[in-house]
Amino acid sequence: MTTANQEKNKIDAIIRACRLLSRMSQARPDARKSEVLYYQMLSKYYTRLLNAKEEGNFIAAHTVFFPTEILYAMDIVPMHTEATTWMISLFTGECADILSAGAELGLASEICTPHRGLAGAYAIGTLPHPDVMLWSNMVCDNTAKSGEMLMEINHCPGFFIDRPFQQSDEEERYLVGELKDMINFLEEQSGRKMNWSRLEEIVARMDKQIELTREICELRKAVPTPFHPQGFLELVSTDYLLPGQPEAIEYLETLRQELTEMVKTGKGAVSHERFRLMTLFLPPMYLMGFLEKLSQEYGAVSVTEPFFTYWGEGKLDPAKPLESVAKKSYMIPEMRMYGPLDERALGSIVDCAKQYKVDGAIYYADVGCRHTCATIKLFKDILSKIDVPVLTLDCDVVDPTATSAEEVREKLGQFFELLEDR
């Protein structure tokens, strides 16, 4: 049986961790102001979610890469499902209970853990109950079925967005039609009306957010690179949780300013930069602290993450907000691994490696993500042509039983030795 306290405990744990980290950052004389803002931003996102029901708000749980801008414009409280599983792993280090609950639902251990964990978390009532479930085939295949299952577990209505795989004007128009249908569904379910002028503001800010991320990534090309080894996760979380939100702009502007100063003074993120790395897919969240320390120890820093921070070309037009939201779904960095793997997509990985002067790449092969694991060889082969070695590290993004810290240390140590020995 689910109790009110149970329903809140995972979200509450994330908020407490974010507040603690924010206070710890504030107390450190050398802390980045952006780091403080980042934790405050996450804390605010989850506090809003935690208090949503008490404050009479409407919660829409949605899967990854969903057009959250629409939810913000309708004053609906979003809950990014996969990112919330990562946050549970990242901030509490403990996902065993929700993964075990997922297994009790009959979900096989080969299924993507964020989805398995989510199902388990909802089943045992450790996440706020959503009023609606929104999901899509955008852009991971697993999501298309997982969203339906989450809707059934939560006994709530849901809406599936069918997003075309290829991109053309016609396909973008089709997606706009899907978004309109979803807005109608949300208006009907929540009793709230779409605020079109607010959506225009959000799209304008999202365009700025993309531009700021591009500028930050440009600054990261500097040698030594200014952003801390696993810092890209901040950019990913900001994009996933707070698209077009004022606090996201404030955080990114502050970060840009800090990195600009560091580049001007030639200050690097690690004391002695030895290895510039490309990160492919997501590292295990429960090892982020360990990876950060390891990076400092070896002078290894992730300078680029083409699947997460390297936005495609294009601008959003606030005068055409829905069209822009549709267009954005084809501009997201993740399209490089989930979209058509044509010469353009593969070529952009090579360009990225060259532009950021990477010494090597690490592919965090999430065992549950068959979609991305199937592409490893392709990316490895194309990078080997320009003499960039790739380490494939079998792991799981949230499940600590898949790979231990010691195994990761061993393999990364070997890889850094390989890079040094060349």
Place this chain on the structure above:
Amino acid sequence: MKALGIDIGSLTTKVVILDNDNIVTSVITLSSDEAELSARAAMEQALSQAELTDSNNFYIVSTGMGGKSVPFSQQQKAITTCLGRGIHYFFPSVRTAIDMGAESSTVIRANERGRIVDWANHDKCAAGTGVFLQQMAKLLQMPLEEMSRLSFQAKSRADISGTCAVFAESEVISHVHRDPPTPKDEIIAGIYFSIVSRIMTLCKRIGTEKDVAVAGGVALNNGLVHALEEEIGFRVLVPDTPQIVTALGAALIARENIEKGAK
């Protein structure tokens, strides 16, 4: 100053002492529970064998599973790095080396200087390792040499799972107790094939480039090496003492450090 390499494996500890380019001596001893004790014992034996006494005149590089637990080594290096150097010493033409150890299998691709280009290893399951092979020999109640000899007589091979050591053992037991029992040479051929198929997945993962060499204690098993050659499609090179390749690589790195002025 002489160069000394120590490879502390889960089953055996290997030491190689180099004087310039020449192997002065090498020893292979059984590993004990503590890596440091294993390393000390093997080193003392090597020094005694080479009639050397002053351990201060050595630059020591350690490697292997216990390589990081040797407090008296000046440097610790990864198995892959040492394997590349060691195999290059024996066969400079080698671009792919397969190390078949007691508890793990590693495949490396190396360049013309013996530097690693890529590698892959199995370290999650004992299937395909020396320990697995020993277990199978025990199960079939014959020494490893006999297994190797019998494997050449096999006309066909039994199906043995290559994915799990425990399941493979159950399958072998099932073959032994069938009525009539599966001939032992066919069971052995099946066991070898299951080991080789696991190694081949590693080879395919990183790409196999000629020449190919095999190292590690399992490389002493002619039958298994033959099975590997059949799968790979050409002859592979095997050093005279394949067990010491990684320790030799560690010693070669120690020598490089001496040449760079390390003390």
